[in-house]
Amino acid sequence: MDFLEVIGFKGLHISLAAEPLFHIGPITITNTIFTAWIVMVLLVVVSFFATRNMQLVPSGLQNFAEAIVGMLYDIVEDVVGHRARVVFPIIATFFIYIVVANWMGLLPGFNSIGVWGDDGKGHEIFIPIFRAANSDLNMTLGMALIAFILIHAGGVIVHKPLGYLKHLAGPLPVLILINVVIEAFVPVSLSVRLFGNIFAGEVLLLVMRAPVVGAAFMVLEVLFGLIQALIFTMLSLIFLGIAMSGEHEHEEAHT
Amino acid sequence: MGELGINPFYLAFQIVNFLLLVFLLHRLLYRPVLNMLDQRKERIREGQEAAQQARTEAEQLRAEYERQLEESRAHARKIIEDATAAAERLREESVANAQQEAQRILERGQEELRAEVAHARRELRQEVATLSVAVAGKLIQESLDSEKNRGLAARLVSDLDDSS
Numbered sequence: 543m544d545f546l547e548v549i550g551f552k553g554l555h556i557s558l559a560a561e562p563l564f565h566i567g568p569i570t571i572t573n574t575i576f577t578a579w580i581v582m583v584l585l586v587v588v589s590f591f592a593t594r595n596m597q598l599v600p601s602g603l604q605n606f607a608e609a610i611v612g613m614l615y616d617i618v619e620d621v622v623g624h625r626a627r628v629v630f631p632i633i634a635t636f637f638i639y640i641v642v643a644n645w646m647g648l649l650p651g652f653n654s655i656g657v658w659g660d661d662g663k664g665h666e667i668f669i670p671i672f673r674a675a676n677s678d679l680n681m682t683l684g685m686a687l688i689a690f691i692l693i694h695a696g697g698v699i700v701h702k703p704l705g706y707l708k709h710l711a712g713p714l715p716v717l718i719l720i721n722v723v724i725e726a727f728v729p730v731s732l733s734v735r736l737f738g739n740i741f742a743g744e745v746l747l748l749v750m751r752a753p754v755v756g757a758a759f760m761v762l763e764v765l766f767g768l769i770q771a772l773i774f775t776m777l778s779l780i781f782l783g784i785a786m787s788g789e790h791e792h793e794e795a796h797t
Numbered sequence: 798m799g800e801l802g803i804n805p806f807y808l809a810f811q812i813v814n815f816l817l818l819v820f821l822l823h824r825l826l827y828r829p830v831l832n833m834l835d836q837r838k839e840r841i842r843e844g845q846e847a848a849q850q851a852r853t854e855a856e857q858l859r860a861e862y863e864r865q866l867e868e869s870r871a872h873a874r875k876i877i878e879d880a881t882a883a884a885e886r887l888r889e890e891s892v893a894n895a896q897q898e899a900q901r902i903l904e905r906g907q908e909e910l911r912a913e914v915a916h917a918r919r920e921l922r923q924e925v926a927t928l929s930v931a932v933a934g935k936l937i938q939e940s941l942d943s944e945k946n947r948g949l950a951a952r953l954v955s956d957l958d959d960s961s
Binding site (some may be wrong): 557559581593600608630631634635679685688755 | 801802804808809810811812814815816817818819820821822823825826827829830831834836837840899901908
């Protein structure tokens with residue numbers, strides 16, 4: 543797919559699919575997986591140093607970690623109540639991972655430092671070494687599927703399997719079909735929204751790479767990176783809250 | 798799906814990747830931080846309770862001290878009053894003693910004075926009698942018997958006494 547050539551940017555190339563970067567044995571590692579690993583290592587290292595020597599009176603990195611974790615925990619607790627402790631790690635990781643991955647994708651070198659290589663189908667293409675992790679549908683869909691499983695596992699655990707079926711049916715049993723379709727599209731909308739925004743942001747920054755203009759769009763992308771992380775996290779959390787709550791709130795939240 | 802880049806292997810790979818991150822962050826970030834937040838909350842609650850208790854205790858102590866202070870003041874007042882009364886009594890006693898003493902000294906003085914006067918008078922009387930005899934002898938140039946002399950002299954002296 544050569545978007546940019548289609549819209550008149552000859553010579554520029556950006557592919558919807560992540561490009562293969564290198565091989566570990568039989569496994570081909572793509573540039574988005576590589577970036578995801580960098581984000582993971584960064585988060586793990588920062589977390590390690592933030593909590594290595596916890597003090598009752600916090601300072602520095604510990605303060606920062608406590609502020610973020612505390613804020614996220616309050617939000618999760620507001621929605622799911624006393625079950626917050628169980629679902630918190632996944633919900634919080636959605637937010638922290640997505641926002642760091644999105645912002646990292648804005649660093650210089652992303653999509654611009656790379657090598658010419660084979661795309662696996664015999665074509666010679668430019669392969670950027672660094673590519674925003676969320677500009678790969680596998681990444682966003684993977685997270686959306688985790689959210690999907692979390693939402694419905696939460697519903698089943700809270701309402702018991704039969705109760706959850708009733709919960710899905712709502713006031714009218716016929717509605718169960720509609721509700722199942724709605725629920726099935728939640729991961730699709732979650733993943734495509736995030737992917738679309740980040741991918742479009744990359745294309746936009748590539749196209750608008752003039753001084754000043756580029757900086758303005760960069761500011762916007764910083765904002766979008768945060769907003770998309772918030773949207774993904776909050777929607778997952780709210781759907782989870784709905785699945786775990788009684789029928790009454792279910793109706794309200796869908797209207 | 799291929800055009801979009803969706804690949805079941807990479808999808809599973811990313812899911813495992815992400816769950817690994819969830820696990821690592823849970824161990825390294827969420828659990829220690831949330832434990833610390835709980836611990837701090839607990840510590841603050843304890844601190845507030847301790848502060849409340851300390852304040853109650855302090856108020857009790859203050860009431861106790863005030864009561865003791867009031868007692869001490871009353872005690873001190875009583876001591877001062879007693880001391881004042883004792884001093885007053887002592888003063889009155891010493892004044893009375895002094896007056897008595899003065900009175901006694903005065904009386905003794907007067908007595909001595911009276912004795913002195915009486916003595917002087919007696920001596921004077923003798924002196925006058927002797928002098929009168931001498932004067933009378935000189936004037937009369939005549940020797941009278943001593944009995945008449947003495948009678949004359951005694952009359953003269955009593956006349957002198959009467960006239961003085």
